[in-house]
Amino acid sequence: MTVSADTFTYVADLVRRRSAIQLGAGKEYLVESRLLPLVRQAGLAGVDEYVKSLRNVPHSADHDRVVDALTTNETSWFRDVAPFQALTGHVLPALIQNSPGLTSLRVWSAACSTGQEPYSIAMALLAAAPDLCVKITATDISQKVLARGRAGRYSQLEINRGLPAQTFVRHFTRAGTEWELSDQVRSMVTFSQHNLLHTPPAGGPFDIIFLRNVLIYFDIQTRGEVLRSVRRALLPSGFLLLGAVEATFGIDDSWETVSVGRGSVYTPTKSGKTQGEP
Amino acid sequence: MRALVIDDSRTMRHIVADILEELGFSTTQAGNGREALDLLEAGETYDLACIDWNMPVMDGFEFVAAVHARPEWRDLTLIMVTTEGELGQIVRALTAGAHEYVIKPFTSDAIASKLQLLGLLPAGEPI
Amino acid sequence: MSPLPGVGVDEVTMIASEIFTALVDHRTALLTPWPDGPVAVTDPVHAWVDLSTEPSSRVQLMTGAETAADLTRAFLRMDATEPVQEADLVDAFGEMANVFGGNIKALLARHVEITLPQVSRQPPSDAGAVQLLEVPLAWRGHQPGLPHRPLVISLWRI
Numbered sequence: 121m122t123v124s125a126d127t128f129t130y131v132a133d134l135v136r137r138r139s140a141i142q143l144g145a146g147k148e149y150l151v152e153s154r155l156l157p158l159v160r161q162a163g164l165a166g167v168d169e170y171v172k173s174l175r176n177v178p179h180s181a182d183h184d185r186v187v188d189a190l191t192t193n194e195t196s197w198f199r200d201v202a203p204f205q206a207l208t209g210h211v212l213p214a215l216i217q218n219s220p221g222l223t224s225l226r227v228w229s230a231a232c233s234t235g236q237e238p239y240s241i242a243m244a245l246l247a248a249a250p251d252l253c254v255k256i257t258a259t260d261i262s263q264k265v266l267a268r269g270r271a272g273r274y275s276q277l278e279i280n281r282g283l284p285a286q287t288f289v290r291h292f293t294r295a296g297t298e299w300e301l302s303d304q305v306r307s308m309v310t311f312s313q314h315n316l317l318h319t320p321p322a323g324g325p326f327d328i329i330f331l332r333n334v335l336i337y338f339d340i341q342t343r344g345e346v347l348r349s350v351r352r353a354l355l356p357s358g359f360l361l362l363g364a365v366e367a368t369f370g371i372d373d374s375w376e377t378v379s380v381g382r383g384s385v386y387t388p389t390k391s392g393k394t395q396g397e398p
Numbered sequence: 399m400r401a402l403v404i405d406d407s408r409t410m411r412h413i414v415a416d417i418l419e420e421l422g423f424s425t426t427q428a429g430n431g432r433e434a435l436d437l438l439e440a441g442e443t444y445d446l447a448c449i450d451w452n453m454p455v456m457d458g459f460e461f462v463a464a465v466h467a468r469p470e471w472r473d474l475t476l477i478m479v480t481t482e483g484e485l486g487q488i489v490r491a492l493t494a495g496a497h498e499y500v501i502k503p504f505t506s507d508a509i510a511s512k513l514q515l516l517g518l519l520p521a522g523e524p525i
Numbered sequence: 526m527s528p529l530p531g532v533g534v535d536e537v538t539m540i541a542s543e544i545f546t547a548l549v550d551h552r553t554a555l556l557t558p559w560p561d562g563p564v565a566v567t568d569p570v571h572a573w574v575d576l577s578t579e580p581s582s583r584v585q586l587m588t589g590a591e592t593a594a595d596l597t598r599a600f601l602r603m604d605a606t607e608p609v610q611e612a613d614l615v616d617a618f619g620e621m622a623n624v625f626g627g628n629i630k631a632l633l634a635r636h637v638e639i640t641l642p643q644v645s646r647q648p649p650s651d652a653g654a655v656q657l658l659e660v661p662l663a664w665r666g667h668q669p670g671l672p673h674r675p676l677v678i679s680l681w682r683i
Contacts, residue, residue: 149551196507201514276483276501276628277543280508284515285499289489296531296632297539406641409600409617413548416602452627452639481627484636502624503547 123152127171131155131186138187138365154189158182184336187365195233196282198240200364203332206380207241208248211359215327216249218357224253228326228353230316231334232258235269235309236278239301241330242308243287257323259314266311272301316346320353329354333363340371347372351388360386399518400443401425404434404461405450405479410502414448414479417506421519431456435464444474446518448500448509451480451491459494466495475516479504527657528578528682532632537660537678540628544621545664549599557673559661564675571648572618574626575683577638582657583649583681584626586618590646592664592674593618615644625678655682 123131131151132143143150152167159170162182174182198204216222225245229238238258245254260266279288279299292299314321316334329350335343347368354360360375362368368375368386375386401423405411415425423446428434430453438444447465451458458478465471477498478491488499498512513519538558545556570593573585588596594609597617603609619642626639643649658680663673 196511198515275539275543277503277505277508277547280500280504280511282511282515285488285492285496288499289485289492292485294483294485294631297536297543297628407616407620407623409597409613409620412601452623452641454641481624481631481639483628483631486636502627503544505547505551508547 127168135190181339188336197236198282202383203361204244210380226326227256227328229258229330232260234265238309242305256309258311269311272306273298324353325355327358329360343371399445402444402447404428406453431461446475448479451482462496463494528582555665559663564661572622572644575640581683585679586622587677619644651683
């Protein structure tokens with residue numbers, strides 16, 4: 121089953137407009153393999169049919185899912201790179217500057233999947249501020265991925281993806297055909313099940329929240345609810361990090377966008393409701 | 399951008415070169431470290447070299463060490479792409495001058511992700 | 526006393542799965558354990574590498590020539606109908622043995638050397654070679670309608 125030229129052109133156009141990423145000739149296999157899960161979820165027969173259903177409707181959550189499916193890479197360490205540079209290059213210094221003598225930091229990695237994100241955060245902060253006591257709350261709705269995160273063991277294919285070699289040799293040891301994270305890094309992260317539609321998890325309020333590549337899976341209204349809920353779990357001086365093609369703009373206006381490098385981080389505006397206020 | 403693909407297996411050279419070309423590199427192939435060094439010494443310049451470890455004549459480790467010793471070649475990014483998966487060997491390679499390390503078997507997005515880390519590719523590029 | 530301690534069916538299967546996911550099937554491994562029953566391979570091709578363990582050991586692959594050609598096409602991203610040159614098949618199947626061997630080597634506690642791969646229509650014939658393990662796998666391949674094709678990985682003391 122292959123994707124029609126028409127379908128491919130439409131999808132490539134959509135992706136380019138939303139993300140500036142170009143899907144050139146030869147990437148048809150990518151469109152097919154990345155969209156098949158969405159096709160199955162929609163109960164349709166094939167990618168062409170699925171894309172056809174998108175073409176004549178205004179921009180919707182489905183369009184976003186298509187863009188995400190094609191701009192995303194599989195669960196990766198230090199995904200998209202820039203947010204982790206923003207973490208240590210902008211967010212951390214700002215937090216320290218706001219509270220001189222800061223000794224501990226609380227981070228929430230929401231929709232943490234198999235753990236690469238919270239562990240990447242741990243390794244980045246360990247390198248940038250080894251004396252800081254960092255506690256990372258990692259949550260996901262799926263018990264299966266949480267179990268993998270707790271185990272802290274990854275296959276060679278997973279290790280190859282996005283993990284700087286120097287970081288790898290510093291924190292991993294071989295466990296048969298797999299690689300295991302050090303106790304030091306694993307002890308920084310607590311995994312628990314959590315549904316983003318419910319009240320925030322224990323472990324907060326947080327200095328930093330990573331909510332990356334998950335909002336796009338909700339409809340517009342729910343995104344607003346999730347963002348407002350997340351905001352209540354964030355300290356007034358805290359920072360929110362979203363996925364590379366996501367923004368708070370148009371969803372919830374109680375955030376300020378701070379440009380950092382090629383991306384952004386978000387801080388709660390002073391005027392909106394803050395945690396603890398009636 | 400130009401890449402040098404060094405592996406004694408024609409198949410592996412083809413696979414890596416294909417991936418790099420899809421990512422926008424023009425590629426040149428060499429069958430061992432000696433052939434690759436000859437190209438550099440003849441004045442050819444590259445932005446990136448993907449290097450296997452176990453090769454006849456001159457292996458990848460020796461090539462990395464040879465490149466690292468020459469200041470005029472410091473701009474050449476060196477990524478080892480090899481089955482050598484022992485932690486000690488990886489540390490040796492990084493200490494000798496390799497900038498990154500990919501263990502075979504690898505997916506094409508593994509190579510892309512390493513290039514993103516090194517700033518040779520915009521982050522977020524799908525593969 | 527096995528020269529390859531810690532290398533059992535699970536390890537071999539895991540390595541095979543990763544090789545196929547990454548380099549052959551690209552994302553989805555179409556590889557499963559061989560269902561019960563004899564593995565009959567017409568027109569076999571063998572590829573192997575040796576490791577300088579004590580005593581020496583061998584990591585060997587065997588499949589049918591047509592399957593080896595399909596594996597080559599998958600490696601080199603060729604069309605299903607493109608003819609495969611013998612030299613390409615030898616190089617590709619040999620490289621597969623090399624990657625297998627390298628990954629098994631990485632499981633060992635002591636550093637050992639690995640030989641360059643050899644590929645032949647005849648199995649290697651070292652007197653006194655003792656088979657330690659045989660893992661037959663089934664590859665669904667990229668051509669719909671074809672039955673599972675066998676790929677047999679074996680470990681030997683030589």
